[in-house]
Amino acid sequence: MARKIVAGNWKMNLLRQEAIGLIDEFQKNCTKPDDVDVMFFVPSLYLADIRTKAWSFNRIGAQNFHKEDSGAFTGEISIPQLKSCGGTIALIGHSERRSLFGETNEVLKDKVNAAIAHDFDFIFCCGEPLEIREQGNELDYVRQQLNESLFHLDSEQMRNRIIAYEPVWAIGTGRTATSEQAEAMHNEIRSWLRDVYSDEIAESVSILYGGSCNPANANELFSCDNVDGGLIGGASLKADSFCQIVNAY
Numbered sequence: 261m262a263r264k265i266v267a268g269n270w271k272m273n274l275l276r277q278e279a280i281g282l283i284d285e286f287q288k289n290c291t292k293p294d295d296v297d298v299m300f301f302v303p304s305l306y307l308a309d310i311r312t313k314a315w316s317f318n319r320i321g322a323q324n325f326h327k328e329d330s331g332a333f334t335g336e337i338s339i340p341q342l343k344s345c346g347g348t349i350a351l352i353g354h355s356e357r358r359s360l361f362g363e364t365n366e367v368l369k370d371k372v373n374a375a376i377a378h379d380f381d382f383i384f385c386c387g388e389p390l391e392i393r394e395q396g397n398e399l400d401y402v403r404q405q406l407n408e409s410l411f412h413l414d415s416e417q418m419r420n421r422i423i424a425y426e427p428v429w430a431i432g433t434g435r436t437a438t439s440e441q442a443e444a445m446h447n448e449i450r451s452w453l454r455d456v457y458s459d460e461i462a463e464s465v466s467i468l469y470g471g472s473c474n475p476a477n478a479n480e481l482f483s484c485d486n487v488d489g490g491l492i493g494g495a496s497l498k499a500d501s502f503c504q505i506v507n508a509y
């Protein structure tokens with residue numbers, strides 16, 4: 261069975277003491293269900309601090325990394341560097357990385373391969389922009405993202421992976437996908453996994469929803485058969501709203 265996961269993506273928010281305070285408050289006040297994994301994708305600068313603060317069952321990750329291990333890549337951070345600060349997982353292909361930093365499916369495939377080579381876990385993000393949804397081409401668009409960056413992995417490499425479906429038009433806009441829209445895409449992603457891999461692998465992959473998920477809509481979204489949790493932006497910046505989403509199952 262796919263793990264249930266609720267992950268917070270802090271993006272470029274919070275000063276160091278605010279970040280530490282948020283982790284402290286969340287851990288002190290939030291009891292999470294045993295069967296839900298909680299992850300925090302923090303600014304890499306704070307990884308080491310947050311790692312020392314975080315309880316062992318909460319996973320701490322980065323929002324991005326460079327595919328090379330080291331070298332002349334000013335401003336970049338590698339997987340070995342993230343690991344050396346306690347990072348165990350990272351996001352790959354968030355739509356903001358794709359649209360604002362020009363990360364193509366090819367670039368993201370290289371990052372997937374770097375993560376696999378380092379046995380470093382990741383959440384692979386996919387999702388269509390508004391104009392693609394308005395044209396009715398969202399399934400082809402997302403399928404292509406997965407085909408070109410992820411589905412080259414073999415079965416063992418795909419087992420227990422995490423995919424986040426985040427329609428770009430729902431990110432930070434307050435416009436959430438309906439549970440029907442989310443389930444329709446998640447169901448497709450699961451069936452592609454069945455076709456490319458097997459039933460067993462498809463059932464092992466967690467498919468998270470992201471995009472204006474909040475305490476008021478999380479329960480309905482998480483009730484969908486193929487939604488295994490959420491990748492939460494804005495609502496992860498407050499310990500109490502994030503805790504409510506963690507407990508929305």
Ligand code: PGA
Pocket residue numbers: 269426430431432433434470471472473491492493494495
């Ligand atoms: P949002 O962001 O919850 O603020 O819409 C989600 C994300 O970008 O991962």
